[in-house]
Amino acid sequence: MNLEESPLLRVQRSFERQGLMQQLGARVHRVELGQCVLTMPYSGKVTQQQGAFHGGAIGALADIAGGYAALTQAPAGMEVVSVEYKINFLAGCKGGMLRATGRVIKAGKRLTVTSADVVHVAEDGTETVCATLQQTVMPVPKSY
Numbered sequence: 001m002n003l004e005e006s007p008l009l010r011v012q013r014s015f016e017r018q019g020l021m022q023q024l025g026a027r028v029h030r031v032e033l034g035q036c037v038l039t040m041p042y043s044g045k046v047t048q049q050q051g052a053f054h055g056g057a058i059g060a061l062a063d064i065a066g067g068y069a070a071l072t073q074a075p076a077g078m079e080v081v082s083v084e085y086k087i088n089f090l091a092g093c094k095g096g097m098l099r100a101t102g103r104v105i106k107a108g109k110r111l112t113v114t115s116a117d118v119v120h121v122a123e124d125g126t127e128t129v130c131a132t133l134q135q136t137v138m139p140v141p142k143s144y
Contacts, residue, residue, distance in 0.1 A: 006031075007072035010072065011028060011036055011071055011072065012028055012031075014071060015064075015068065020060060024046055025041050025046070026039065026040040026061060027039050028068075029099065031072060034107075035101065035102065035103050035104070036101075037100070037102075038065045038099070038102075039097055040057065040097060040100075041097045042094065042095050045057075052093060053092070053093055053094070055089055058087075058098065059085075061118060062085075062100050062132075063082055063116075064100075064102075065100035065101060066085070067102070067135070067137050069104050069114050070102075070114050070137045072104075073107045073112065074139045077141065077142050078142055079140055079141075080137040081140050082136070082137050083111065085133055085136070086134050086135075087132070088131060088133075089131050091128050093120035095122060096121050096123050098118055098119070099118070100118045101117050101119075102115070102116040103115055110139075111137070112137050113134070113135070114137065115133065115134050116132070116133040117129060117132050117133075
């Protein structure tokens, strides 16, 4: 990583290229070495047929949060891609917003294991854990 490039700047530059996250209205909230927090507001773009956040949108947000936590520890000139993930959906939620916090569990040369918790924040501020994810990512050469 360029010594002048902070983990936040590195993640933000990559995140801006994420078409799906842009379409879903997701935003980078906070980035630290080994951690990334993303948010996504409730909207018609992210719901399933009953009006709750769609599992695909929740999974995508958790996947990206975990991946960007890993990116903060990846070598310079590299990006990361998901190898696999497992997600548990714990609660259905409507309205408010989601906050996904990705954390590096173990960073390796070839593979990095991360976790991400997704919390629903209701309009009144009530927080409910709605999903948890475990993920494996690998570094790949940056191609842009």
